[in-house]
Structure formats: C-alpha cells, structure tokens
Amino acid sequence: MMKASKRSQGVSYAIRDVILPAKELEKKGIEVLHLNIGDPNAYDFDTPQHIKDALYDAANKGYNGYAPSEGYLELRQAIVEREKKRNNVSYSPEDICITTGVTEGLQLLLNSSLDPNDELLIPGPTYPQYTLLTRFNDALPIPYRCIEEEGWQPDVDQIRKKISNRAKGIVIINPNNPTGALYSRKVIQEIVNIAGEYQVPVISDEIYDDLTFDGHQCATASLAKDVPVITFNGFSKVYLMPGWRIGYTMFHHQGELHEIQDAYMRIARSRLCASSVCQRACIQALRGPQDHIKQTNDKLRERRDFSYKRLNEIEGLSTAKPDGAFYIFPKIDAMSEGIWHDDKEFVLDLLHEAHVLTVNGSGFCTTFGKGHFRAVILPPLKTLEKAFDQVEQFMKKRLAKKVPIHR
Amino acid sequence: MMKASKRSQGVSYAIRDVILPAKELEKKGIEVLHLNIGDPNAYDFDTPQHIKDALYDAANKGYNGYAPSEGYLELRQAIVEREKKRNNVSYSPEDICITTGVTEGLQLLLNSSLDPNDELLIPGPTYPQYTLLTRFNDALPIPYRCIEEEGWQPDVDQIRKKISNRAKGIVIINPNNPTGALYSRKVIQEIVNIAGEYQVPVISDEIYDDLTFDGHQCATASLAKDVPVITFNGFSKVYLMPGWRIGYTMFHHQGELHEIQDAYMRIARSRLCASSVCQRACIQALRGPQDHIKQTNDKLRERRDFSYKRLNEIEGLSTAKPDGAFYIFPKIDAMSEGIWHDDKEFVLDLLHEAHVLTVNGSGFCTTFGKGHFRAVILPPLKTLEKAFDQVEQFMKKRLAKKVPIHR
Numbered sequence: 001m002m003k004a005s006k007r008s009q010g011v012s013y014a015i016r017d018v019i020l021p022a023k024e025l026e027k028k029g030i031e032v033l034h035l036n037i038g039d040p041n042a043y044d045f046d047t048p049q050h051i052k053d054a055l056y057d058a059a060n061k062g063y064n065g066y067a068p069s070e071g072y073l074e075l076r077q078a079i080v081e082r083e084k085k086r087n088n089v090s091y092s093p094e095d096i097c098i099t100t101g102v103t104e105g106l107q108l109l110l111n112s113s114l115d116p117n118d119e120l121l122i123p124g125p126t127y128p129q130y131t132l133l134t135r136f137n138d139a140l141p142i143p144y145r146c147i148e149e150e151g152w153q154p155d156v157d158q159i160r161k162k163i164s165n166r167a168k169g170i171v172i173i174n175p176n177n178p179t180g181a182l183y184s185r186k187v188i189q190e191i192v193n194i195a196g197e198y199q200v201p202v203i204s205d206e207i208y209d210d211l212t213f214d215g216h217q218c219a220t221a222s223l224a225k226d227v228p229v230i231t232f233n234g235f236s237k238v239y240l241m242p243g244w245r246i247g248y249t250m251f252h253h254q255g256e257l258h259e260i261q262d263a264y265m266r267i268a269r270s271r272l273c274a275s276s277v278c279q280r281a282c283i284q285a286l287r288g289p290q291d292h293i294k295q296t297n298d299k300l301r302e303r304r305d306f307s308y309k310r311l312n313e314i315e316g317l318s319t320a321k322p323d324g325a326f327y328i329f330p331k332i333d334a335m336s337e338g339i340w341h342d343d344k345e346f347v348l349d350l351l352h353e354a355h356v357l358t359v360n361g362s363g364f365c366t367t368f369g370k371g372h373f374r375a376v377i378l379p380p381l382k383t384l385e386k387a388f389d390q391v392e393q394f395m396k397k398r399l400a401k402k403v404p405i406h407r
Numbered sequence: 408m409m410k411a412s413k414r415s416q417g418v419s420y421a422i423r424d425v426i427l428p429a430k431e432l433e434k435k436g437i438e439v440l441h442l443n444i445g446d447p448n449a450y451d452f453d454t455p456q457h458i459k460d461a462l463y464d465a466a467n468k469g470y471n472g473y474a475p476s477e478g479y480l481e482l483r484q485a486i487v488e489r490e491k492k493r494n495n496v497s498y499s500p501e502d503i504c505i506t507t508g509v510t511e512g513l514q515l516l517l518n519s520s521l522d523p524n525d526e527l528l529i530p531g532p533t534y535p536q537y538t539l540l541t542r543f544n545d546a547l548p549i550p551y552r553c554i555e556e557e558g559w560q561p562d563v564d565q566i567r568k569k570i571s572n573r574a575k576g577i578v579i580i581n582p583n584n585p586t587g588a589l590y591s592r593k594v595i596q597e598i599v600n601i602a603g604e605y606q607v608p609v610i611s612d613e614i615y616d617d618l619t620f621d622g623h624q625c626a627t628a629s630l631a632k633d634v635p636v637i638t639f640n641g642f643s644k645v646y647l648m649p650g651w652r653i654g655y656t657m658f659h660h661q662g663e664l665h666e667i668q669d670a671y672m673r674i675a676r677s678r679l680c681a682s683s684v685c686q687r688a689c690i691q692a693l694r695g696p697q698d699h700i701k702q703t704n705d706k707l708r709e710r711r712d713f714s715y716k717r718l719n720e721i722e723g724l725s726t727a728k729p730d731g732a733f734y735i736f737p738k739i740d741a742m743s744e745g746i747w748h749d750d751k752e753f754v755l756d757l758l759h760e761a762h763v764l765t766v767n768g769s770g771f772c773t774t775f776g777k778g779h780f781r782a783v784i785l786p787p788l789k790t791l792e793k794a795f796d797q798v799e800q801f802m803k804k805r806l807a808k809k810v811p812i813h814r
Contacts, residue, residue: 002575002608002635002663004670005544008519011670013677016476041472052471055684056463064459065448065650069423100507100652103678111543112415132677136518137412168409201409228409243472243683245507256409263411263418270420270539271510275682276650277462 007136013128014344014363015374021348022357033387035375036357038177038326039242043378045296047241050288051281058280067273070265071098071248075279078286079233079248087219095251097265098282100274102207102232105249107133108271109203109230112263113168114139120203121163121170123154124368125329125361127177127205139168143365148331151320152181156190169200169230175208175217178364178374179329180304180322185218192224201228201257207247208325210238210293213301215323221252228253237325238293239285244278300326303377303384310388311375316395326378329361335371339398347373354394356387414543420535421751421770428755429764440794442782443764445584445733446649450785452703454648457695458688465687474680477672478505478655482686485693486640486655494626502658504672505689507681509614509639512656514540515678516610516637519670520575521546527610528570528577530561531775532736532768534584534612546575550772555738558727559588563597570605576637577602580612582624585771585781586736587711587729592625599631608635608664614654615732617645617700620708622730628659635660644732645700646692651685707733710784710791717795718782723802733785736768742778746805754780761801763794 015036022032034042041047070076076093083089099105106129114120116138122130124143134141142162145155159170170191174183195202204220221229234247251261304321307328311319316334332346340346343360350373351357361372379387422443429439441449448454477483483500490496506512513536521527523545529537531550541548549569552562566577577598581590602609611627628636641654658668680686711728714735718726723741739753747753750767757780758764768779786794 001666002520002606004519004666005522007522007544008670008674011673011677013673016676016679017673037473039472041469046469047466047471052463052466055466056459059454059459059462062448062453063650064454064648065446066444067650100511100682101679104507107678112411113409115412115414129677137414199409241471243470243474243680245680245682259408259411263415266418266420266424267415269423270418270536271514272423272508273650273652275507275652275685278682278685 010135011132013132014359015128018347018351018357018359022351025351025355030355032351033356033379033383033390035379035387036359038237038376040237040240040296040326040378041242044380045240045378047239048289048292051239051241051285054284055277055281058277063276063280065276067276067279069269069273071096071274072279072283075283078283079250082286083250087222089219089221089252091250091252095254097249097268098274098279099247099249101236101245102205102234102247103129104274105232105247106130108264108267109249110134110137111267113260117166118168119164119166120168121159123171123173123176125178125364125372126171127173128364130171131365142167143367145368146176146179146181148320151323152176152179152329153184153187154191156187156194159191159194163194163198165198167198167200169203170195171203171205172220173205174220175212175324177208177325178327178359178361178369179320180325180327182212182215182217182323185223188218188220189223192220192227196227201230203230203232205232207232207234208237209233211297211300211326212324213297213304217324221250224252226253228256230257235282235285239282240292240296241285244275244281246274246278246282300377303379303381304328306381306384307375307377307388310384314388314392314395316399322377326376328375328377329372330375331372334395334399337399337402339402343370343373350391350394354390356390417542418539420539421766422535425754425758425764425766429758432758432762437762439758440763440790440797442786442794443766445644445783447644447647447703447733447785448649451787452647452785454646455696455699458646458648458692461691462684462688465684470683470687472683474683474686476676476680478503478681479686479690482690485690486657489693490657494629496626496628496659498657498659504656504675505681505686506654506656508643508652509612509641509654510536511681512639512654513537515671515674516656516667517541517544518674520667524573525575526571526573527575528566530578530580530583532585532771532779533578534580535771537578549574550774552775553583553586553588555727558730559583559586559736560590560594561598563594563601566598566601570601572605574605574607576607576610578610578612579627581627582615582619582731584615584732585734585766585768585776586727587732587734589619589622589624589730592630595625595627596630599627599634603634608637610637610639612639614639614641615644616640618704618707618733619731620704620711624731628657631659633660635663637664642689642692646689647699647703648692651682651688653681653685653689707784710786710788711735713788713791714782714784714795717791721795721799721802723806729784733783735782735784736779737782738779741802741806744806744809746809750777750780757798757801761797763797
C-alpha cells in the first residue's frame with residue numbers, strides 16, 4: 001500500500017466527519033435531524049433571486065473565462081464601497097483579493113506568512129481550519145481561552161500571557177464560529193493593542209458580520225489606527241450562498257504587510273482564480289437590495305431565543321447565549337457523571353439514540369472546546385422543537401441510568 | 408516589515424506574471440495581442456448555451472448550499488458513465504472527487520502523498536503547478552526530458568534513468584501543456600510499465616483529452632492493467648468554461664491507493680466543496696449535446712496548421728507541430744546569437760517592441776523549457792496573422808542588428 005504523507009495524518013474535520021455515521025443511519029431509513037452544518041440553505045433560507053438572476057446574466061454576457069487572479073475589479077470596488085459605508089475603513093481595490101471561500105484565503109495567507117515553528121494565536125474554541133492549516137505549514141497553533149461565563153468573549157489576559165516573539169498573528173473570529181459570540185468593542189481594541197505591541201497583524205474572520213441579533217458587529221480594521229489587520233469575509237453566510245464559494249481577503253495598513261501580501265498574490269496567481277460567474281453575481285449581491293439580511297436576522301433571533309431557553313431547560317446541559325452567526329455551543333454538564341468518555345462519544349451516542357446530529361466540541365479545540373457540542377440554530381422552530389425534545393429524552397434516559405456506555 | 412514565509416519565496420507563475428508589464432503598455436493606449444493565456448473564452452469560443460441554462464436552473468432549484476465535499480453524486484455518476492463509454496475504464500463514484508479546477512485536485516493529492524525529500528517525476532517542460540506544489544510540500548520535482556524532435560514525446564529512457572526509490576509518482580500531461588504534444592499509446596504504456604516496476608502511481612493530467620486535431624487521446628487508466636493511476640480532468644477546456652473552476656480527480660486501482668485516497672478525502676472535507684451551482688451545470692455538460700467539441704477542434708486545427716506553418720517561416724524560430732490542447736512551443740533558434748540573455752528577456756522584448764504577449768519557456772521548466780516560448784493558437788486567424796507578422800518584423804529587426812539589448 002502506498003503511504004499517505006505524514007502531514008496529512010493529523011487532518012480531520014469534525015463538522016463533516018460526523019456525516020458518515022449519520023449517512024449509515026439514513027441508509028437504514030432512520031430520519032436524522034441535522035444540526036451539524038453551518039449551511040442556511042439546507043433549511044428555509046435561499047439566495048435572493050436578484051443574485052441568481054445576476055449569475056445567469058454573467059454567463060450570458062460571457063464571463064465564463066478565467067477571472068483576474070485577484071478577482072474582478074468591479075467586485076473589489078463594490079467591496080471597497082461597502083467597507084467605507086459600513087465600517088468607515090478605506091481600502092483600495094489592490095488591497096483586496098477574491099478567493100474560493102474564506103478557506104482558500106486562509107490557506108493563501110498562512111502559506112505566505114508561516115514558517116516552521118512560527119506560532120499563531122487562535123481562539124479556543126475555533127473554526128478548525130485555523131488549526132489545521134497552521135499545522136500544515138509546520139507552525140504551531142496556540143489556542144487562547146474564550147470565557148464561557150462571559151458569553152465566550154476572548155480572554156485578553158491569556159492572549160497576553162501566551163503571545164511570544166515567535167507569534168505571526170492573532171486570529172479572532174467575530175461573530176464566532178462555533179460559539180456565536182459577538183465580540184465587544186473593548187475586547188477587540190485590547191487585542192489590537194497587543195498585536196501592535198508585538199508587531200503582528202490581527203487576522204480577523206468576519207464572515208458572519210451582518211448576522212447579529214441584538215448588537216452591531218464592529219469591524220476590527222475600524223479600530224486599528226496603525227496596526228495591520230487582515231480581514232476575511234465573503235458572501236456565503238450573509239448573502240445565503242455558501243455553495244457558490246466566494247470569499248475575500250482585505251489587507252489594512254498594508255505597508256507593514258507588503259511582503260506577505262506580495263507572496264499571497266504570487267501564490268494566488270498560480271491557482272488562477274475564483275469562479276468567474278459566481279464573482280460577477282456577487283457584485284449584484286452588494287449593489288442590489290439588502291432586505292434579506294433583516295429577514296434572516298429576524299428568523300435567527302427567534303430561533304436563537306428558543307434554542308437558548310430550551311437547551312438550558314434540559315438537565316445535564318447548559319449554554320451561553322449566542323449574539324451572532326448561527327451557532328450555539330452548549331456545555332455537557334453531565335460529562336462529569338462519567339457516562340461518556342468524551343464529547344465525541346456523546347455526540348455519536350446522541351446521533352444513534354436520539355437521531356440528532358451535532359458536532360463534538362473537541363473538534364473545535366481539544367483544550368477549550370471539549371465537553372461541549374456545537375449545534376446550528378438554523379432550522380425552523382418546529383424542527384428545533386423536535387430535535388431538542390429528542391435531546392431531552394435522551395439526556396433523561398442516560399442520567400437515569402448513569403451507566404457508562406460501551407460500544 | 409513583516410516577513411513572508413520562506414516557502415513562498417520561490418513561487419512565481421510565469422503565465423500570469425507576464426500580464427503585469429502588458430498592463431502597463433495597455434495603460435499607455437498600446438494594443439497588446441495576448442497569446443499568453445490558455446483561456447478559449449478570451450477569444451471566439453463560449454460556453455454552450457445549455458450549460459449556462461443548467462447553471463441558472465441549478466440556482467433556481469436551490470442548489471445554493473454546500474455540496475458534498477466529494478461532489479454531487481449525480482455528477483460523479485455522469486463522469487463514471489463518460490469514462491466507461493470513452494475509455495472503457497470502470498470507476499465507482501466513490502473513486503472520484505470534484506475539485507475547484509485541476510489545480511485544487513493536484514494540491515489535495517500532493518498534500519496527501521508527498522513527504523519532505525520525496526521525489527516526483529515531472530515532464531520537462533511542464534505545467535508550472537506541478538513543480539510549485541511539489542516544492543511547497545518540501546519534495547523534489549525531477550524533470551524528465553520530452554523530445555522536441557519527436558514532437559515533444561516523453562523520453563522514456565530518461566524517466567527510467569531518473570526514477571529512484573524516493574519517487575512517489577510519474578506525472579504525464581496528455582495532451583500536453585505547454586507543448587501541445589499528444590502522447591502515443593506506446594509511450595504511455597512504457598511509462599505505465601515503469602510505474603508498475605517502482606510501485607508508484609502514474610499521475611495523468613488529461614484536462615485537454617478531447618481537444619485533438621488528428622489522433623485520439625488515449626486515457627492512461629485504459630492501459631494500466633494493475634498499475635494505479637490518478638487522473639486529473641475537468642470541464643474548463645473541453646466544455647469551454649475555464650472561469651467556472653470545476654475539475655475532478657479519479658483514483659484507478661484504488662486498492663493500492665487507499666491510504667492516499669483516504670488522506671485526500673480528509674483534506675477535501677476540511678475545505679468544504681467546489682462551487683455547487685457550477686457542479687450542477689457540469690452534469691448537463693456531460694449529458695447534453697456534445698457538438699461544440701467537433702466545432703472547437705475544427706477551428707483549432709485550422710489555427711494550429713496556420714501557426715505551425717507561419718512560425719516555421721520566421722527566421723530565428725522553429726517549432727514542432729502540436730496535435731492537441733491549444734498551445735505551441737517554438738524554439739528561439741536565434742538565442743544562440745547572443746541578442747538576449749534568456750527567454751524571459753526575449754518575451755519581454757517581444758512584448759515591448761512587437762506588442763505580442765507570450766510566456767517564456769523557462770517558466771515551464773528551467774532545464775527543458777528554456778530557449779523557447781509558449782503561444783496559444785486560440786485567436787482567430789486574423790489575429791494570429793497580425794501577431795505573427797509583428798513577430799516576424801521584430802525578429803528581422805533584431806537579427807539585422809544582432810546587438811545585445813540592454814534595458
């Protein structure tokens with residue numbers, strides 16, 4: 001048997017890895033309630049019609065050849081306008097690169113900035129790609145704690161304690177995946193200040209920026225007077241088109257970032273471009289009606305309120321209240337009963353017994369995510385009701401027995 | 408200034424890097440004839456209408472969420488059918504993964520199979536990503552000669568001489584980019600045999616498979632009785648939709664490849680999926696009318712015939728005859744006159760003086776590509792006529808002087 005690379009051996013992606021056992025159940029005719037994937041379009045959300053029309057229009061107008069590697073100028077200009085209007089941050093189109101989702105932007109950035117044994121400060125818990133891609137570049141992900149009791153706000157003191165001269169950046173994800181936390185202005189400012197002291201950029205993932213329920217998301221770049229910020233954003237979540245895979249990377253205070261940005265663009269040229277027709281449609285996403293955003297948030301707020309209330313009613317579980325994105329990250333208090341070895345076992349047990357699919361918290365951080373699970377709050381209330389009822393039955397049953405399961 | 412990674416420092420992509428100086432000329436109002444990029448849609452080719460309609464249909468039917476990481480089952484089934492029909496090779500859908508162009512497939516494969524100091528046999532000249540991505544994995548690209556006098560067929564003896572126990576695969580690109588060579592059945596069989604002896608897979612890039620002018624392209628997997636073959640293909644070229652970025656990877660005799668395929672899929676899951684709507688349209692690309700392929704080849708054959716004849720008439724240049732894809736790779740015989748230091752200088756001189764943009768051969772292999780340039784044969788005859796007239800004037804002028812240029 002031909003061997004796989006050593007580098008590949010550590011790669012796993014909990015969010016999609018849990019799908020395989022769920023598929024086995026579904027093959028047997030069992031209905032599984034999917035609370036695992038951050039895909040609004042898998043529920044009762046859909047891409048606004050004018051964006052679909054713009055996609056067809058782009059194909060008919062002949063935008064079917066390769067796009068520029070950095071993305072179409074008109075799209076980058078539309079992003080410049082949005083940033084000025086929403087965040088009062090000034091970019092030039094040259095500081096923006098369109099990518100195949102944020103995933104590719106992250107890959108390009110880490111490939112162009114990380115050397116072996118460099119360190120990257122990463123929230124704990126985090127979106128898994130930050131850890132995976134840091135390791136792929138032979139660098140070290142350094143998770144810093146986010147404080148569950150404070151709605152999963154980053155622990156700034158711990159960032160200060162853990163950062164060293166080997167650090168190449170501080171990652172924040174705001175609103176956060178997997179916790180749904182919306183970061184306070186104060187916390188963001190403090191993180192920016194630390195980055196300034198250590199002369200590293202803040203790497204700010206803002207893909208959920210307009211999906212908030214009570215407050216307003218504050219763009220990191222808007223608080224960074226002279227600290228470089230690299231922002232990831234995209235159309236997947238706010239514009240309800242995750243399958244189209246269009247993201248972008250923005251370089252703020254790019255003077256300091258010139259070398260990294262140059263390397264990023266050289267690698268970007270070698271991979272050609274993000275999808276041409278989908279890019280064209282995104283111009284209309286930004287320039288056309290924005291009504292769907294309020295409608296989405298209204299639906300999500302109701303579902304968040306219900307999920308938060310209902311999960312806290314279930315014995316053995318408790319959860320902080322998410323303020324943005326579409327996730328909730330409950331704590332499995334009952335872990336202390338010794339019923340399950342770990343949260344992965346809990347999630348699989350929940351799947352097999354209650355037919356509710358979630359993602360184990362350790363998949364987002366083995367240190368600060370364990371003992372939790374991530375659920376999406378995307379499904380309609382009726383589905384959420386059903387799912388949480390099944391979770392409740394399951395917890396009652398397991399807590400009544402308190403016998404460790406062995407499979 | 409924050410430093411870029413060491414790994415990124417060697418990255419350059421000649422095909423797109425030459426665009427920057429061309430843009431400078433265009434800013435001054437100078438018309439540049441672009442013979443640099445392998446994008447049929449930049450000339451008088453366009454995506455068939457039924458594929459565009461299928462794209463819109465997919466968006467309207469709600470295929471806007473994430474696709475499965477391995478791609479939609481229906482698309483993989485359509486590929487299975489094509490492979491059976493065209494090549495008499497049997498795949499199961501599980502052996503196929505849909506990717507964002509061949510580029511991503513190659514990235515996934517090399518990430519999952521190359522360890523530091525491994526070697527990969529690569530044609531000289533080659534599509535640059537093979538060299539770049541091998542180096543990115545800290546492995547060594549080992550270029551083997553392709554024989555210009557034999558229409559750029561691979562030098563099988565040299566493959567045999569250069570292969571070692573550190574080799575992890577033999578790459579072939581057929582039809583070839585940048586030379587346009589269509590490999591003979593005999594040569595492919597010999598390469599398959601060597602791979603069998605060394606127990607490594609053949610990595611076969613067949614993205615141009617149906618674009619041939621006289622002969623029929625022979626799929627490597629169809630000749631490999633018990634040797635593993637990993638084939639890259641996609642819709643960009645044959646279906647005239649390069650901007651849409653849909654490619655695929657196929658694992659043949661996957662028993663031996665199980666570990667690598669497993670690693671490939673684990674990494675593929677972490678990057679989510681290729682564009683959902685573009686994937687759906689590709690189902691119709693395979694299942695709908697195929698008339699455009701003959702039409703494309705008829706146009707390309709005429710342009711190939713003209714380019715081959717005309718370039719060989721120009722003093723100081725000579726070229727082999729391409730049989731597939733849409734490239735020609737002339738030799739700059741006049742390099743021996745000492746007019747230019749290298750082919751990069753030639754290409755820039757040609758751009759600035761004759762306003763014809765090509766790509767330096769050394770961008771495809773510093774050993775076996777130097778002293779050449781790559782041109783596309785995609786433009787209409789009128790454009791090709793004009794371009795080659797300008798090239799001829801340029802060569803006459805330079806050869807009359809025979810004075811080294813200094814800029």
